[in-house]
Amino acid sequence: MLEQCDRCPRADPLIAEFSRFLSARTGLHFPPERRADLERGLAAAARELGFTDTESCIRSLLASAFARPQLETLASHLTVGETYFFRERRSFECLEAHVLPALIRSRRAGERRLRIWSAGCATGEEPYSIAMALARAIPDLRDWNVSILATDINSRALRQASLGSYGDWSFRDTPAGIRETYFVKTKDGRYQITERIRSMVTYGYLNLAEDAYPSVEGGTNAMDIVFCRNVLMYFEAAHGRRALEKLGRSLVSGGWLFVNPVEISHMAVPQLSTVNLPGAIVYRKGIRLPAAPDGWQAPADHGVANEPPEMAPQGRQEIPIAQETEREEPKIATQTPYQRAAALYALGRYPEAAE
Numbered sequence: 204m205l206e207q208c209d210r211c212p213r214a215d216p217l218i219a220e221f222s223r224f225l226s227a228r229t230g231l232h233f234p235p236e237r238r239a240d241l242e243r244g245l246a247a248a249a250r251e252l253g254f255t256d257t258e259s260c261i262r263s264l265l266a267s268a269f270a271r272p273q274l275e276t277l278a279s280h281l282t283v284g285e286t287y288f289f290r291e292r293r294s295f296e297c298l299e300a301h302v303l304p305a306l307i308r309s310r311r312a313g314e315r316r317l318r319i320w321s322a323g324c325a326t327g328e329e330p331y332s333i334a335m336a337l338a339r340a341i342p343d344l345r346d347w348n349v350s351i352l353a354t355d356i357n358s359r360a361l362r363q364a365s366l367g368s369y370g371d372w373s374f375r376d377t378p379a380g381i382r383e384t385y386f387v388k389t390k391d392g393r394y395q396i397t398e399r400i401r402s403m404v405t406y407g408y409l410n411l412a413e414d415a416y417p418s419v420e421g422g423t424n425a426m427d428i429v430f431c432r433n434v435l436m437y438f439e440a441a442h443g444r445r446a447l448e449k450l451g452r453s454l455v456s457g458g459w460l461f462v463n464p465v466e467i468s469h470m471a472v473p474q475l476s477t478v479n480l481p482g483a484i485v486y487r488k489g490i491r492l493p494a495a496p497d498g499w500q501a502p503a504d505h506g507v508a509n510e511p512p513e514m515a516p517q518g519r520q521e522i523p524i525a526q527e528t529e530r531e532e533p534k535i536a537t538q539t540p541y542q543r544a545a546a547l548y549a550l551g552r553y554p555e556a557a558e
């Protein structure tokens with residue numbers, strides 16, 4: 204039995220091999236200090252998969268390159284599902300005070316469409332918080348085509364999320380009034396999210412370590428905003444970088460990525476720039492401008508910092524998208540191609556700037 208194998212010389216290489224295998228399939232990283240978590244989760248998964256001991260479960264999984272049902276069982280025992288409504292509140296304050304108003308303003312005149320993805324949504328508190336933020340920010344929400352996709356590798360968490368029933372612990376740092384406005388207390392003492400908010404979110408299984416995204420069929424393309432918070436911190440670095448790069452490709456040009464900055468500060472992704480909003484750092488998909496001619500100065504206030512997170516200047520109060528509609532048309536005919544691209548970029552007209 205592997206559980207008794209602290210003194211067993213066969214256990215460590217087998218666990219180490221399984222850990223590498225797991226990382227390749229799920230991105231999940233179990234460094235030595237989390238070995239006990241891995242062994243505990245494996246023991247529980249082995250019991251659920253019908254094995255009498257963990258070692259034969261591992262050997263069988265390694266031999267069969269496990270299929271999705273087995274992967275789902277492992278995920279339910281080996282992932283960390285910690286979450287609550289409006290977690291890291293400053294992210295939501297930035298979303299509501301800066302990112303959404305600017306996006307809404309720029310879309311209101313044309314196609315009233317918003318696409319948002321919560322990648323690694325656990326039991327749903329994050330995507331429902333986004334839905335509540337949208338309900339607060341868009342009074343005429345019914346006239347908008349808003350989609351919130353929420354995905355996770357843990358199918359059990361997804362099932363729970365789609366039920367929309369929560370205990371007190373999920374509200375441990377929730378702003379005043381949220382529970383009263385968007386939930387109904389049920390006889391069992393839990394809180395049921397209102398149908399209006401519940402129906403705004405679509406749940407689906409997605410393993411961020413796979414290459415299934417971005418994809419038009421899977422609905423993971425052309426996102427305006429992606430939340431992937433407290434997920435990549437559990438990934439092995441190379442897998443985290445790959446996932447981040449794919450999430451970047453899932454965004455529209457000018458789209459926003461919310462992560463927990465500590466989890467990706469060591470993973471610079473060329474297509475993403477850091478933007479310092481009051482109280483939070485958010486990432487934004489920019490465009491690559493051609494190399495600037497000697498002596499050329501970038502527009503001072505385009506607001507997108509290209510430094511890695513630790514280098515980005517702190518305390519910037521404005522974000523560029525809010526200025527999109529207020530700026531003057533650049534005098535394009537008299538400009539060099541580079542100046543024209545930079546001027547269009549400063550206006551937030553990214554696709555044209557990229558041409």
Ligand SMILES: C[S@@+](CC[C@H](N)C(=O)[O-])C[C@H]1O[C@@H](n2cnc3c(N)ncnc32)[C@H](O)[C@@H]1O
Nearest residue numbers: 229282285286323325355356357410411432433
């Ligand atoms: C700590 S929770 C974060 C929940 C939420 N994003 C938040 O910040 O409150 C991490 C979630 O990432 C999910 N996860 C871990 N590995 C994943 C993978 N390879 N693909 C998709 N989701 C994954 C876990 O199942 C878990 O639900």
